[in-house]
Amino acid sequence: MEQGESLIEHGPRLAIITITAVFCALLEIIDTTIVNVALNNMRGSLGATLNEISWVITAYSLANVIVIPLTSWLSQQFGRRNYFAASIVIFTVCSFLCGNATSITELIIFRFLQGMGGGALLVTSQTIITESWPPEKRAMAQAIYVLGIIVGPTLGPPLGGYIVDNYSWPFIFYINIPVGILAAILTIQFVRSPKYGTKRSASEVDWLGIILLTVGISSLQYVLEKGQEDDWFNSKLIITLCVTAVLGLYLFVWRQLEAKYPVVNLRVLKNGNLRMGVMLSFVMGFGTFGSTFVIPQFTQSILGWSAQQAGMLQLPSTLFVAVMMPVVAILIQRGVQQKYLIAAGMFIFYIFCMLCYKIIVPDTSSDDFFWPLMVRGLGLGLLSVPVSTMSLSTLKGQEIGQGAAFTSMMRQLGGSFGVALISTMLTRETSIHRTSLVSHMNVNDMNVQDRVSQLASGMQHRGFDFSTARNMAYGMLDGIVTKQATLLSYMDIFMFVGIVFIIFVPLVMFFVKKSNAKVNLADAAH
Known part of the structure; x- marks a missing residue:
């Protein structure tokens, strides 16, 4: 009997393992979007700038993309059950620490560590579900797993909005704690580790490959997350990180194809x-x-x-x-x-x-x-x-x-x-659209003048003098143009x-x- 077949579960054990894995994947996905609606509250509470608070999202994403490609190797090194349970514990503990952060620096550090645990939940959950279900029913298994992937990003904003409106922003992290504790207990009790693969000693680990992957993938993720904010290639940092990402990933691929024991x-x-x-x-x-x-x-x-x-x-x-x-x-x-x-x-x-x-x-x-x-x-x-x-x-x-x-x-x-x-x-x-719209608006055009007169007349009826009303009308017209450009x-x-x-x-x-x-x-x- 093949090892893959021996991992197949049935009955209550299969249901418990599947529900545990799906909820872990759902937690990870929800946490990528739930904080979006709480950033302003965090910013005011922690005295952070707009750029600093955006790192709450970026740090989590960086940690995710670093650890995801390494999950298969890490599961092999430590055993799938041990690694999955440890990842749940890291994610849960860091959720508590994020909620108790007293400075923006603490919050960013704890979010990064939370992302290190969360990235493992996503991949390992899918692997556990796939190998626990009989081969002829794996399409249904994937349907259950993918449901969490699709639902997570959608649930994040309304759930976060409700929590922030009715409680306070730390609770968007605290809600992970009871689910994380239960998931860790069920994982230790029910999830089994496969016996294929060989654990490598420290001297056999491809440390260079890990470094190249970390540098390349984290540089790429930073460019994607912060490129617009830093005005893309007008930023020396973005240019440097683009070069670093290309070189790092190229050398990583070369290293993995040459290494005796590749990490990926x-x-x-x-x-x-x-x-x-x-x-x-x-x-x-x-x-x-x-x-x-x-x-x-x-x-x-x-x-x-x-x-x-x-x-x-x-x-x-x-x-x-x-x-x-x-x-x-x-x-x-x-x-x-x-x-x-x-x-x-x-x-x-x-x-x-x-x-x-x-x-x-x-x-x-x-x-x-x-x-x-x-x-x-x-x-x-x-x-x-x-x-x-x-x-x-x-x-x-x-x-x-x-x-x-x-x-x-x-x-x-x-x-x-x-x-x-x-x-x-x-x-x-x-x-571009704003420039195009403005170029077609001649202040001497009768239609434009009629529109300005209508808006100014409305302002005068509210008690503003002619000069102020006319300036306000031009401002309103400018706002209309901007809105139309945004719609386009x-x-x-x-x-x-x-x-x-x-x-x-x-x-x-x-x-x-x-x-x-x-x-x-x-x-x-x-």
Whole structure:
């Protein structure tokens, strides 16, 4: 009997292990977005600047992308159960420390350590679920896992908004503590460690590879997180870190291919399914995190919604995704080709982007967003499970953990890339559109003068003198132009994201090989 088969669980043990792993992954994902709505409260409480408080998010993301590719190797070194339990403990303890931080420096340090524990939860949870379920039912297992991945980013903002409005910002960290304690106990009690792989002595560890990975991936993540804030290539630091990221990652790849005992097994990417899955995971991260970022930005900055209102807007579509997951898993188990489901998901996500493009107006309401977001839920439901299942379907043994690490890392980087690109586009496209609109406005034009007169007349009726009212009218007109330019920028963003997804439809149809899901999953057990 193969080791991979011996890890399969049944009955109550399988349910407990699955629920524990899903909740751990959900905690990790929620914590990437829950702090966003509490930054102003943290800033006032800790006396931090805007730049300093943004490191609360950046530190967590940096730690995530550093530890995610190392999780398979670390599980091998310390044993999966021990490493998973230790990661839960680190995440939980650091959650408590974050809530009790008395300075911005303390909070950033504790967030980084929390991210080190959290990154391991994401990958190891997927590996545990995959190896605990029978091969023929792994599509359903992936549906359960992916549900946490999709729900997490959506739950973060409304949950954080509710906690901040009704309690105080430390409680966004404290809510992790009871779940973390229970998860650690259940992990020690029920999760088993595989016996494949060999623990390496300190002299056999590829320390150079770890250093190169840390330098390269952390430099890249910093550029993605802080590039827009530092004005990209007008910043010497950003330029330096771009060079460092390219060199660091290039040397890391060379080192892993040459090392006798690599910390990251790049050769697993020879598997065609995993290679395509890694690429699609990046695109999914780009679309999922990008749309989760841009819609709240639009509703808050243009429509004046609160963070909690913006977050609640996406809950119906998230519930629809929850309904879609098991349906798609059943389709895969019955032999429906994964490539068709993925291509359909990509096309439907493109439709979501075009629908959003159509409804972007100054008085867009929550009702206008309802059906586009439901379409988004349908697209993500068709995409997520097939991509995750296809990526790991033909891997076995420790390759499953290595493959899960690659897909998780690329999904995380895709999300960071999407947010960075969208925020940059929003700033620059707004400037371009504003310039274009202003160039078509002649102060001597009768239509412009009529509009200014109407606005000034309204101000005079409120008691302002003619000169003040006219200046205020020009200011209001300037605000209208800026708002229109911003609306056009959001339209450009949805168009751009839609084009990215529609481009991948023929690529998926051409490059993803036809395969019988039942055969692939059964083969994974041998």
